[in-house]
Amino acid sequence: MTDIIQLLPDHVANQIAAGEVVQRPASVVKELLENAIDANSSEIKLILKEAGKTLVQVIDNGKGMSTTDARLSFERHATSKIRSAEDLFQLNTKGFRGEALASIAAIAHVELKTKQENQELGSQIIIEGSNVKSQDVAVTPKGTSVAVKNLFFNIPARRNFLKSNTVELRHVVDEFHRVALAHPGIAFSMYHNGSELFNLPLSNYRQRVVNIFGSKTNEKLVPVEEETEVLKVSGFVGKPEYSKKTKSEQFFFVNNRFIKSPYLNHAINAAFEGLLRDGYHPTYFLNLTVDPKTIDINIHPTKTEIKFDDEHTLYAILRSAVKHSLGQFNVAPILDFESNTNLNTPYNFKDKEGATPVIEIDRSFNPFADEVGQKQPQQRSYTKPPTQDWESLYVGLESKSTKSQGDFKEMTFESESKDQSIFKSEDIALEKTTYQLRQKFIVSTIKSGMLIIDQNRAHQRILYENLLKQLTSKEAITQQLLFPLQLNFSNTDVEMLSQMQNDLEHAGFVFSEFSADEITVTGVPVGVPESEVTIVLEQLISDVENDVPDQNFSASDLLAKSMAKSLAIKTGQSLNVEEQEHLLNSLFACKEPAVSPSHKTTFITLGVEDIEKKFM
Structure with missing residues (x-):
């Protein structure tokens, strides 16, 4: 029987390792930035083209590498951070696995330039798919520059799994934030397609x-x-x-x-x-x-x-x-058991001296005088009424009684309405046709049984189709704001919103200014409350980061889904009968009433047979 186990070639092993280390351009950015930090750099520059798909370049002013180290750095498990297994539990550096550069070089075109401070000339190495194309002497400033071009050029399947440039750029920015926040003592800058996104000087945290x-x-x-x-x-x-x-x-x-x-x-x-x-x-x-x-x-x-x-x-x-x-910092209420608020001095009495109390005595007060008076109550005189001529009290009584009886004959009494029976007959139509259950579901009767609707998902479907129609026809109605809204976002969020400005304006938004970290809104779509504008835009930014599968999906569809999710009726909101019926009718007027924009069920039906089975 022949042997079937063999050692993998180095370039295959590197590609397998690259599958763990390098998943997208952001992974390359992370590894290169960490290497630049470990080189004791004080200034690091990140340059991108097409969100890193075409170019990821990191330039630092660190200590650089010698010619031998530059070549050896692209070998597997080559590192200067550890010497033995015990060093893994005393790590104070970033990259220590020794697989980053080897993995990156296996799936991209890499150009490395480096020079140490005490050397006049540096080294330049060009590698394509783990194959060293050239290694020459080069004139380069102190530090290291690593340019990674055409990521996944030899693995087209992996390249097809990359998202749109907007999504990939967001992942790169997230990695940049994580590294820059951890090292405020290093100056960072970031450029994308020739424009500067971040310029972070040396500062405190x-x-x-x-x-x-x-x-x-x-x-x-x-x-x-x-x-x-x-x-x-x-x-x-x-x-x-x-x-x-x-x-x-x-x-x-x-x-x-x-x-x-x-x-x-x-x-x-x-x-x-x-x-x-x-x-x-x-x-x-x-x-x-x-x-x-x-x-x-x-x-x-x-x-x-x-x-x-x-x-x-x-x-x-x-x-x-x-x-x-x-x-x-008085953000949350606290109880301080050591202090007594009764002993606190009011501000009005802070600098005033205490006044000597004055005692007033009523010298004419005699406590015994009242007691004597209480023991001798006043005597009241009572006179017995006369009893003679008592017959005069009944004179004219008969005539008054007769007159009053005549008045009573002409009087009309208001009769009380008869109480209706608590059991209504079947031929009386019910006024209420829908019911709200737990402020989450709307229950209605149909011929075959019962209909149960999720109010949040149903409203999302209604809003989604209306918004998509407005975005497609570009006939959205805008409500002008009396006072413009100034909303603060990060640089990348403002850049993302500026790229979607046309679609947002077709939806009914009106923007007057886009600055580095602030946007000014002068108009909003009809039906969008002014207080909900920030929530709608933040939800849109989150959806762009996470929910866009690829470039085949239009920005209009994404915007309609995001706004519908933000503006839909939430679970826990109470609806009256008219609102419930309007939601019910609007849902079944949609093209696809059965599912929400995120393809979740909006309603279920419960037949009479299903209900009868519960009683068996």
């Missing part, structure tokens, strides 16, 4: 957050500081009134490394318990510092998940620290 998410973010932040033997917490949480319906502004950093932890996220939600509206999520930017020996980072290829030795202690400390900050 609060300034870095404000520079990324807009100037209005400064007033939303509440500082959090706590230091124990186990954990040190620093950073900021957002005030409850500025919470969002998306989780786009939730950042955990452990030892300057971004992580995802549902368990610790639950601790933050527990601290905000009772302060947030339903469906809203808190904002936080928290740095956690722990002993590297107590965590295991090497459990996920992207290193975004970390295993802690004692999660329960971290949970309790984090929850208490956040709750204490919310109470300390």
Whole structure:
């Protein structure tokens, strides 16, 4: 029997590793930015073309590499971060697996330029699909420049799975945010298709957050500081009134490394318990510092998940620290058992001296005089009425009685209406044809039995078809605002909305200005309340990030779905009979009443036979 097990060639092994490390352009951005940070850079520049599909280039001013190191860096499991297995539990750097550059070079065209500070000339290496095309001496400034071109050029199936440029750019920006927030001591800049998206100078942590998410973010932040033997917490949480319906502004950093932890996220939600509206999520930017020996980072290829030795202690400390900050800055109500509010001095009496009380004595007061008077009550005189001539009391009584009886004969009495029977006959038509169940479902009778409608999904279908018709015909009616709305968004959100400006205007929105982190709205579609404009646009941004499958779906369809989701009647909203019937009739006037825009069932029918089976 022949042997069937063989070693894989290096280029095949690299492509398999690339499937774990490189999933989209954002993965390349993350690996290259982390390498630039490990090189002790003070300035890092990120350049993109077509959301990274055509070009991802990272330029830093770090310590650079020698000619030998530059060539060796593209080999599998080649790293300068660790020497032995014990080093995995003392990690203070980013990339340590030694697979990033080798994986990237296996599926793209890579050009590397690097030079050390004490060298006059640097090195240039060009690799295409793990094949080294050239290695030459080059004139280049101090540091390293890595250009990754034509991602997935040799794996077309993987390239076809990439989303639209808008979605891919959003993923790249998310990775850029995570790295830039973790290192405020490094200056970052980002360019896309020749335009500058971010220019983040050297700053402290609060300034870095404000520079990324807009100037209005400064007033939303509440500082959090706590230091124990186990954990040190620093950073900021957002005030409850500025919470969002998306989780786009939730950042955990452990030892300057971004992580995802549902368990610790639950601790933050527990601290905000009772302060947030339903469906809203808190904002936080928290740095956690722990002993590297107590965590295991090497459990996920992207290193975004970390295993802690004692999660329960971290949970309790984090929850208490956040709750204490919310109470300390008067964001949440607190009880202070050590202070007595009765002893607080009013502001009006702060600088006044205490006055000596004056005692007044009534010297004419005699307490015994009242008691004597009470013992001797006044005597009342009573005179007995005379009893003679008592017959005169009945004189004329008979005539008055006769007259009054005549008046009573002419009097009419209002008769009370007879009570109707509590059991209505079958021939009496019921006035109420629909009923609302638990403020979520609308129940109506049909010939075959019973109809149950989900009011939220049904209204989404109605709004979706109406909005799609307006967007297609471009005949939406706009309601002009008396006072323009100035809404604050991050730079990338403003860029995303500006790209969809034409579709938004066809839906009825009117914009007068797009600035770096602010937009001005002067008109809204009819039926959209002024207070709902921010919610509609935030929902639209979230849908663009997550829900667009590819470029074949039109922006009009996405906008109609997003606005319908935001403006639809919510579960828990009470409807009167007229509103219930209008919703029922409008639903069955739609082209596809059976499903919502997200392809979920809007109604079910329950036949008489099904009901009778329940009584068997």
